Amino acid sequence: MADYRAPLKDMNFSLRHNARMEQLAQLPGYEEASDDMVTAILEEAGKVANEVLSPLNEVGDQTGVKLVDHDVPTPAGFADAYQQFSEGGWGSLQFDPEYGGQGLPYALSIPVMEMWQSANMAWGLCPLLSQGAVEAIFHNATDELKNQYLPKLISGEWTGTMNLTEPQAGSDLAAIRSKAEREGDHYRIKGQKIFITWGEHDMAENIVHLVLARLPDAPEGVRGISLFVVPKFMVNADGSLGERNDAKCVSLEHKLGIHASPTCVMAFGDDDGAIGYLVGEENKGLACMFTMMNNARLAVGLQGVAISERAYQHALEYAHDRVQSPSVGNKEAGPIIRHADVRRMLQTMKSITEAGRALAYDACASLDFAHKSEDAETRARESARAAYLTPIVKGWCTEVAQEVTSLGVQVHGGMGFIEETGAAQHYRDARILPIYEGTNAIQALDLVGRKTLFDKGEAGAAVQAEIAELISALDAQGGFASEAAQLKVALEQAQTAQAQLLNGAADDAQLPATVAYNYLMMMGTLCGGWQILRGALAAQQELASGGDEVFLNAKILSARFYVTQVLPRTASYAQMVAAGSESVMAMSDEQLASAWF
Structure with missing residues (x-):
């Protein structure tokens, strides 16, 4: 089984450009979250994940x-691994120093948590x-x-x-x-x-x-x-x-x-x-428990990203090592990574994972701004933003994890169906994610109900306005005309779907529930495109100042792939939302079982 390698470059990049870490470090109480401290924390957490937790992943699955x-x-x-976790203070990063916490941004704890989940998701559920x-x-x-x-809880004891x-x-x-x-x-x-x-x-x-x-x-x-x-x-x-x-x-x-x-x-x-x-x-216990559940829902969305990352790394290593028939343009057999369909699968895995990471980090950062900003208007805006994005992070990131881990099995071919290669474990582990902490049907109902119908689309419109701002920035930057145009089309499709939901729900009581899942997947796909293109724009700007060319160009190419191969799904989801409830509810209970009689 492939070892897990913490994707520190992309985590750090997403913290800076999607989670707005530089701005977070200027908020009262977060001044210690400097670039150097962030880098040091990620590197040390990566060592624990790679050297302590990852070797136990397969052992735990088999035992x-x-x-x-x-x-x-x-x-x-x-x-023993948990003892090292506790002694290292890893569970205390974001909590109040009054109770033994380190008082760092919640957003900084997110990549650390991602590492635990990628390295060993079964173990990582405990903290x-x-x-x-x-x-x-x-x-x-x-x-x-x-x-x-x-x-004692914060210390991990x-x-x-x-x-x-x-x-x-x-x-x-x-x-x-x-x-x-x-x-x-x-x-x-x-x-x-x-x-x-x-x-x-x-x-x-x-x-x-x-x-x-x-x-x-x-x-x-x-x-x-x-x-x-x-x-x-x-x-x-x-x-x-x-x-x-x-x-x-x-x-x-x-x-x-x-x-x-x-x-x-x-x-x-x-x-x-x-x-x-x-x-x-x-x-009033349910309201209290929702404090825990909303935190857990973001964390479960992050688990979707984490298990996707692990599956991608595993598939990538196998594709490099597995030699098979000659690919187009080659006369001799070589690694299967040269074959077009394997590259399609790997790039799908990579781009969806990067988009999900950026989206999850961004949503978690909004909680930090909502808690720490000195401006009341900013706190209210960021709180509403985090609330709107939470069901999307939980729902979309865990649904696409099913696709990514399944592709991981497929890259391995027949060997992926064999437990000894380890690809199947990621697929099996990921399957719980759309179910717990509120099934994704519940997340979808939350998105269309409390987060869209209840406020008449205000929170959704605010996110859509941010996407429109990015489209303008992409046009102004140059070099992203096609991507900006395609993101604009997807945005308009989502805006139309939101209007159809708002206008149709009053006349059709079944409409919100029947379109909810497709609405969530539409918004997740759109928001994934928004976040990965935010990264591409930042990568282009960093390239101009002499940044890491291999990594930054890969960020841009991942975004271009996502826009052409994943973002078009928005249209399909929007079309299914537009179809309303009729076809979903038309068949009777007896007709659902009619083939048996």
Whole structure:
């Protein structure tokens, strides 16, 4: 299996030109995020990813995890790797120094997180969820809970989980049945949760579960859900660990991929009831949990980029090494990278990955501007921008990861279907990404509902205005006339589709849900073109000042490939949006099964 090599040049480039790192470093509290510090952090993180985590990826996939008396021993090397992660302070980059964080931009933590996910996605899920738990507690909990839990979570000594759904609930959290009973300064939690990633393991001394449950007098539906901190081990007043809480893993799911990541069925309160502490207000737990979920959705979108990068590197190495029949223009057999269709697949993988990286970094940077800018108007604009881009990053980046990892298998030919080459693992691991942290149908409904219909297209129009500005800049630069023209066509198609959605939703109740997926994919494809062409424009400008010619010219060529081979998909998605709901909803339930009778 190919080793993972952190794409430090492209990460640094995307931070500078898509995430606006130079501007971020001028915000209050971010002054230490200089070019030198950014480079140093990325290089050191790359070493950990390449030398520590990547060698465990295949081992973890083959070994998997097992439940032993409610405990889950992790594969060999995982706990040691986590110890190095914790001791290196890697989980603390973006968090408040008051609780042990380093106070650096969230956007800077994103390429670091990408490296963990590329090197070993199953392992990387553990710190990903811990960081989401920190966000939920930091923004919603009392000072007492913050002081008790945040320092250990931020240091990595403890890990965090998200306990939302239950066997009967699925994505419908209104249907959860877990109960919480008031008892003095705490609550007794009883219920069962499923699909709890890293719900039990041996990598850290304590696990902090964030659990949704209902109080006896709670209103019906999602308005009656509360959020609780439920530790695996109770925490004493002096911060030491006490007795085991009544929370345990009762089984593990057997999954298609991410085999080394324990996905647990968690039982709370089988005996006396698990002790939990309220986060936020009673009956307002879903809003608190969404602090964690929105963070996780961006992170999962980033996982789509990360696994795509790993699959691309793997396929590229194989294409260089695999010798087969002569390609056009050659008389002798040579590496398959010379064959036109292999080059098409590799460039598709490369350009989509670069576009997704740039888009994810940019969206995460908007959160930094929203939190730290001294200008209220800027904070509001960037907050709305981040909210609009979040479902696109989560949805589009994880959907195209299915394509990229599948192409990785295809580049290997028959050997890609053989587990020993490792290409299949990336394909299997990637398949969870469109499903968890809100399926991509939920992301699409969020985009067309709360992020488009609710504000009458204002946030979408703001992003479209930025794309129009880039088109003007490309024209002014020179050398990008064709790319600017094609991006303009795609932009106009998206604008028409948005108008059709806004105008048609009032008359057709089925319209938003039936067009949502194609609408999301249309906007993702358009935004990918926008971001990769931002990079191409910056690369052209850097070339003029004597930059790295090989890398910068490759950035431009990737953008040109994307514009001709990927961006035209916008038209197809827009056409499907324009078709409305009729063909989707026309067939009855009986007709769907008519071939069987």
